[in-house]
Amino acid sequence: MARARSEERRAEILRAALEVIAERGYRGASLGAVAGRVGLTQQGLLHYFPTKEALLVAVLEERDQWDTGGLRGSAESWRLELLGSLVEYNAMRPGIVQTFSALLGESVTEDHPAREFFTRRYAQVRQELAEVLRTEYGDGLPGGLTPERAAPLLAAVMDGLQYQWLLDPEAVDMPAAFQDFLGLLRPARPE
Structure with missing residues (x-):
């Protein structure tokens, strides 16, 4: 109790x-x-x-748990359709997205207590996204990209769309733009 x-x-x-x-x-x-x-x-x-730093890291870890329903670390948590759902979900909670984006921006400084968290997080995210891309599309992405080279682009699009959407939500339809990007990753169908 x-x-x-x-x-x-x-x-x-x-x-x-x-x-x-x-x-x-x-x-x-x-x-x-x-x-x-x-x-x-x-x-x-x-x-x-x-410490304040321990609280910050706990907030960031909790946010990741909310986003993935506790499935972080498994390929299942990062299926492309679930990523699209996460982008749609984020579009309904600007305060959380703003906090994450502000902390991410602040964390690039050497002494920021969240720097290690974000460095670790992005290494894991890139690895998981590469696995998902390989499962979805194999090794042959458009432009000769490998899943490992496309994974940081996918993460950058998600984060970059969040910044643009936060600045001008009327001009940026975050979920639609993300789906457009996924369309660019799909291999061309032979005619």
């Missing part, structure tokens, strides 16, 4: 941290602000997450 309450409290803290980071950015977010949202003192929050 106590463990279940502790897990519920952690989940509540993660949701609050995501909100605070979305509003203020990582550097502007404070443990005190997160603690206040969930009715804790900062010291009480440190019982669950010993």
